[in-house]
Amino acid sequence: MAKPIVKLTNINKHFGPIDVLHDISLEVNAGEVLCLLGDNGAGKSTVIKTLAGVFKPSSGTIEMDGEIVEFTGPRDAANRGIATVHQFGGTFPLMSIGRSFFVGVEPTRKFGPFNIFDRKTANEIAVRAVREFGITRIDDGDRLVGGLSGGERQALAIARAVHLGARVLILDEPTAALGVKEAAHVLRIVLQARQRGLAVIFITHNVVHALTVGDHFAVLIRGAKAADFKKGEKSREEITDLMAGGEAMAELEAEIKSYSAGQTPQAN
Amino acid sequence: MNRSFSLGGLLRRPEAGALLGLVAVLIFFSIFGGTSFLKIAGMSSWLNVAATLGVIAIPVGLLMIAGELDISVGAMVPAGAMTVSIISGHLGLPIWLGIATTLGLGVLVGLINGLMVVRTVVPSLIVTLGSLFAVQGMVLGLSVFITKSTSVALKTEGLAKILLGDFVFGQLQVMVIWWLLATAAYVYFIHFSRFGNWVFAMGGDKVSARNAGIPTERLTVTLFVLSSTSAAFVGMCQAILYNSAQVAGGQSFIFNSIISVVVGGVLLTGGFGSVIGIFFGTITFAIVTQGIYYTDFDRNWSSLIIGVLLLLAVLMNNTFRRAALSYAPKHKGAK
Ligand SMILES: Nc1ncnc2c1ncn2[C@@H]1O[C@H](COP(=O)(O)OP(=O)(O)OP(=O)(O)O)[C@@H](O)[C@H]1O
């Protein structure tokens, strides 16, 4: 089998005296979606920030295509093909679709002696790139990003990453703020990215979303990897339990039920 | 996509409010003051004010688009005037040395402002408040120390006078030409070159911009250098024009430039605005302050008009920005 695109080995991270990650080892292959699951504060965001060059690991190694790499910063990681899309798309709400799509890599054309921003090309490419992901409602590159829906913004950010040559796509809770329909769009786009051969790391608190797109799952509990399994190896209930931090969800549910049973029934 | 003229498209641009504001004050003063302020002599009165302010307002506005403020321009105007006057007037050294030193001082203060803003997490309002006072103090102290006075005479002749401190076409100052040239250059850099895109991205979301590979720190420092050098340039030109410089004055540039920029449609929190909007905003401001002389109103009322104008402009710009945000093209409905 080919080498994984990214492989973390025994990553530890502490901020001063606070240990956040213990011996995390993960790998993700091209054309595969790795779901990173875990309760609030489990360390998911810290893992991906380490992977995106924001934090340096305190110890442990990161390999890309079998070679050890040390990122000097987010820019370095991005140049090596690691793209992070944040919850709200991390885009510029008051910029046009075409302009925000090409921030930092603006296409230019000659105008007499001047190099000017090629608005037409930028808009065309940006609109085509999002439409390829099935967002056909976007057809004017001059529209402002802030006027798009949450799902459309995610789509734009993912299309941008793919267009700029990302090989690893990191999505930190991309569906958290979205309604059912918008979330479904984003999940479909994640699967399309996978189909194009990207490695996707997908963080979510939603078991259904995770099961829909995930090929491979890793669960973090208090900074350590508590489970690592492939699609179909665990039931939905088992995964829910793990995500809640290992406490049996059934117990919790029973407890919740006993509270509501103790209350006088509401009039409606 | 067909880009023929449309009123809706115009209203969604950042300068829409500024243009309407300009039309409104033109109508207002035409009614109450007649059209003489639109004739050559009247025009030069407000064009001179607009030019002097506009050269500073545009870089101040660009900083605002990028998410920063620079109020130290209020000290840099008299600093520029005093520097050239002390060197080339009081000390009698060549004018070119005075000009070079003045611009060098502008670059230096801009570098200090910019580096302090990017190296510390102190907001630029506070950093430039500090440099405003520091530069004021230094200019006063050094002027009194060197010249034993707070005002210095400066006699300039030849090319420097013609280029920097003279009149063209009667009462029109040469500064108007500088202002138009600067505006054209800024329009190119901000709206047509790729650097402009970086400024907007930086003002929209600094972290994302940096992660997208934009040299945000270098760009921020550059913008601070531009604003403080422009302010020093304006002070220098005024000294050459009026043949003298005073330590006092200059503070009016702080508020006047911010008003012009905000009336011009720049979002105070950054990420949105246009050079043409700032250009219109500056003209609007200048017409209000000068147009009052052509009416029967007492000139004290001009501050009231400016205050009302500012509030109206902000409200209007907010409305237009919201319209721009929610705009989605109608497909089949429109012809
Ligand atoms: N810069 C930091 N300094 C100190 N502690 C930190 C820092 N960043 C994160 N932490 C701590 O590390 C732990 C893990 O945080 P992290 O943001 O990775 O959690 P998460 O799994 O992403 O949670 P959530 O689901 O709420 O987003 C938390 O306890 C947090 O307080």
Ligand SMILES: [Mg+2]
């Ligand atoms: Mg998180």
